[in-house]
Amino acid sequence: MERNTIVNIGEQRFDKLMEADRFYIDKTDFIREWWEMGSTVTLITRPRRFGKTLNMSMVECFFSNKYAGRDDLFEGLSIWKEEKYRTLQGTFPVIFLSFAGVKTGNVEEMKTVVKQLITETYAQYKHIMRSEEFDDADREAFQAVGKDMDDATAYMAVRSLCIYLQKYFKKNVMIILDEYDTPMQEAWLAGTWDQAAAFFGNFFNHTFKSNSQLCRGLITGITRISKESIFSDFNNLDVITVTSDKYATSFGFTEEEVFQALEDAGLGNEKQGVKAWYDGFIFGAYTDIYNPWSIVSFLDQKGKYKAYWSNTSENGLINSLVQQGNADMKQIMEELLQGKSFQTELEEQVVFHQLEDDNNAVWSLLLATGYLKALNTSSEEGEDDVWYTLALTNFEVQRMFRKMIKGWFRGSAQTACNEFIKAMMDDNVQMMNMFMNKVALHTFSFFDSGNKPSEEKEPERFYHGFVLGMVVNLANVYHIRSNRESGYGRYDVILEPVDKKDKAFIFEFKALNSYEDEKTLEDVLANAHVQIEKMKYETELIAKGFPQDQIRKYGFAFQGKRCLIG
Structure with a gap:
């Protein structure tokens, strides 16, 4: 660790972090690696809260002429060791955009936010229009970029700004775009993907592909969206995903960096606990990568274990x-x-x-x-x-x-699910039926709530969603498996108790289908039991030492949200 252990949670501006002399693990070697790679446009995908925005701010602070002479930001860091990089600092016009805040699925609102971001970026450079380099036509075109501009103007706006900046500074422009895919994920959730893809496809094409004033482009996001969707015909895009070795240690903390930070913070005894909770990310050939948000939060909370990273979004x-x-x-x-x-x-x-x-x-x-x-x-x-x-x-x-x-079975559905499990343990089939029907009533539509009509979706979505709920609720006392080979066929679910003295369960789920020779739920239930016995589903449990009288076999017959258990 290069600086002190005082943490600034959520600070994503490199200059502010350095000026405050807060906790920082040196990732400035990314600047050297990226510059020497020489790619015209680079797209780097990493999970959320992995330092993408801080690293992009770092790149801006290093190259942007707005930060010319800010040696203090990089002194003592890796990039400052070589003279050739010290002479590069603060020498380029840089445009920095972030789509992290474009969190709406409404495409018109999405466009409005993006246009406002472009307008604010233009405002940073309005002073250059006073230069004799520009004529009245240039100034008129510059003024035409605003939050009410049409889509065509927005597509071209960043490219046009590059023309102005190149003309003024006599140097081609770097463009940094952070969290490029945030609006695309919102659009998919809202069912507006096609309209959003059309807008951003045009924007990216003009900004990064057909831009002769572009020196380098650097894009970050969480996902690598298919080329056909929004990066069509890009032949200058270097895509770096989580399985690439490039920049593998530039985003996220290595185990060596984490353990040193723990030592410096007086938490050296927590290394193995931190490893058990937060280790596991793999980038390319590099294992033992840690999520920065979790580690920084752990340090800030003086060693309190908590799911910091997974709680930062609604997912x-x-x-x-x-x-x-x-x-x-x-x-x-x-x-x-x-x-x-x-x-x-x-x-x-x-x-x-x-x-x-x-x-x-x-x-x-x-x-x-x-x-x-x-x-x-x-x-x-x-x-x-x-x-x-x-x-x-x-x-x-x-x-x-x-x-x-667990959130799938919230409220009354959670209560019914818990009561079903209690009734199952008590061999109370009547109560099992009552509570299972309550669970189905409250949750069947929840599992069957996609964009397609319900009749086109297999009812197994509900059954297996219910089994997942049991996996979570019974994880400490049962091994739960489904759709495995056993005996002469496939059972639906087996619940094998951790304690060999407890009851074991076999469930066979079947739905009433009009094309089968079944007229009622009772017929379906009878066929479920025939299948359990014919296919000898208990074979695996008997082989593990469970006697027959300790094994419970239940058929689950479904018709829509109705269920009959026996």
Whole structure:
């Protein structure tokens, strides 16, 4: 650690942090690495609260001529060791934009906020229009940029500002755009993706692609949105995702940096506890990367363990996708919550149009947002397909998902779910039926609330959502598994008690389907029991030493929100 241990929580301006002489881990070597890489436009994706904004502010303070002569900001830091970089400081016109605050799904409101940001950026340079370099036509065009400008003017505004700045400073311009994808995520949640993509696609094209006054472009975000969506025909874009080795230690803290910070703060005895809670992020070949927000918050709270990072956002997009996900997705979530990993083929670019129908698109998003980590990747020689082994990132993320799933069964649904579990333990089938129907009544639509008509969604979304709720509520006393091979077939759910003296349970979920030879819920229930016995679902439990009289077998027959258990 380069400076003292007094923490400024949430400070994202590099100059303010340095002027106040607050806690800072030196990441200025990113400047050297990025400059020497030489890419015209660089897009770096990292999870939220990983120092993206602070690093972009650092880059601005280093290169922008607004900060010319501010040696004090970098003295003693890594970048200041080489003379050639000291001579670069404060020598470029730099445009800095952030879309972090564009948090509306209404496209017209979205455009209004972006136009206001552009207008405020223009206001910073209005003084240059007094120069004889510009004529009345230039000044008129400059004045035309305002919060009420039309879309076409907004598309061109940053590019036009680059022309003015190049003409005035005699040097091409750097453009920094932070959190570029915030409005796109909001648009997807609001169902306005197409309109938003059309606007931002034009904006990015004029700003970064067809801009001859651009010296360097640096873009950050959480996701790598598919090229076809908003970066079409970009041939000068260097994309750095979480699996790239480039800039791997520039965003986030390494274990060495974290342990040194703990020592300096007098919390050296907490190293293993901090590792258990907050370690786990993997960037490229670099393991043991920590989320800065969690570490800084831990230091600020004098060593109090808490899910700091996962509590910094409502996680609306993630919650929506897992909640409405199909049975396969919920089954994998069960595995992940029990500390297991899974293997899947995916592309790291996020195709938002596929999120509702393609589980791999969701896993790609969860990898980009930091909720999953890639333990390893593999591909066949000569093949483009890449397979990822994925797991939950760390204990903090696991707690976040558990809290999120508990939120699905809130209020009366939570009470009914708890009462159902109590009745199940008491072998009270009548009460199991009563409370399960209450749970179904309150939560079935919740799991079936996507953009498609209900009849097109499999009812297993509800069943497996309910099982996920049990996984969370019974995690300390039961191992819960679903859709596994056992005996001669596949059961739906097995609850294996941690204490071998407790009861074990087998659940078979079946829905009343008009195309099967079933007329009533009683018929469905009878068929569920036939399947349990025919397929010998108890085989696994018996092999583990559970006697027959300790195993409970229940059929769950569903028709819409109605349920019959027996």
